[in-house]
Amino acid sequence: MSSLRKTALVTGAGQSIGRGIAIRLAKEGADIVLVDSDATLLRATAEEITKVGRRVSVFLSDLTTQAQFFEAVDHAEKTFGRLDIMVNNPGFEKQCLNADISYDDVARLINHSVQSTHWGIQAAADKFRQRCQKGTIINVSSSAGHENPTLIDIHTASKMAVRVLTQAASKDLAPAGVVVTLQCFGSIIPTARYVS
Template identity: 35%
Template sequence: MGIVDDKVALVTGAGAGIGRAAALRFAAEGAKVMVSDVNAEGVEETAKMIGKAGGEAAFLKADIAEQAEVEALVAKTVETFGRLDCACNNAGIEGQMAPLADQPMDNYDRIMGINARGTFLCMQAEIAQMLRTGGGAIVNLASVAGLIGFPGLSPYVASKHAVNGMTKNAALEYGNQGIRVNSVCPGGIDTRMLDSLADQATQGAQSSHEMLDPLHPIGRIGLPDEVAELIVWLASPKASFVTGINMPVDGGYVAQ
């Protein structure tokens, strides 16, 4: 018996990295999974991986910055599987590194449009559906950059603080209607996004491991599967009294 047996889960940004790991973990724990990403090939591959492992999945390409596409994604989830119990709003981007005064406005707008507006739109559509069926659980992907600052990443930091704030607010607004809302705040995780940030920060002189392993008290960066375990637990009945938290999964990074 899995901890989300017979549940229906939606995972955005599921074409790679943490999103793919979360989708695979939801399926391994018994959920039917709708996976989505702007990368059609990546998300189709995730769905195939779930099927090969004996799970049940469907996929849909969607841009979470577009309200109509988000609403269509939630509707397709319900059309395919009958309901929506769990949602993991993982899709996001890192953007361009630069000091605040040098940040191009199009970089700011793109990051906020996907990370903050996109998460807001996903929650709107998911909550509306969950209210129709008596509740559910939402897990938003924030970051340790939603808890502390990172020089050179003002738009990203702003977007992830926004995700954490929206998470708390939604938890307060819908807790008595059967909907729990939490966020996870990963530290350095071995993903394409982290490689991009390390490359920008060091002009290619260091890998993400070389740059960030020593900065985590545990002595290494994390793996997508380690974040996925927390996501699925928070979305499951095992976390029935947990809502409104912004939980680090960061090898002790923000404890310093």
């Protein structure tokens, strides 16, 4: 989908993958709403987008509740008059490779990857339906969601769940003209410049 004259909302936009996606969409012509919990990192990303001549707005949130996703989407519409592209980029937590991982750690990882992606799809799709418009939802996951040699790995399970969730949403939303896609990345090693 061309990002020319579009508005894109990117979660986890303060650093790493989210930052790169936001800047790339801006270079392709989109105005950007940046969402993250770190104001300093968001400011740096916003400055890069301003340099390429696109409008940018910051929505500071940790996106730990369903309501926050709907608020972020409403912010995009109020700021730029529309939302066309939703990038669900929950970020990647450290891989958990053993069977002794605690219940709380499992719950946090699943919520972090799967639940936040689900809420992002909901919020964007709801806005697209309200406006009777087509749109694009891009879910960011990991190559771990396709293949991982580790037999016990909750990280892999969470990424596979995001893949299946994307497939289901793609089929469900296609009749409304909403494209739902998945972008999977391998290991990302941030440079010192982007580490807080």
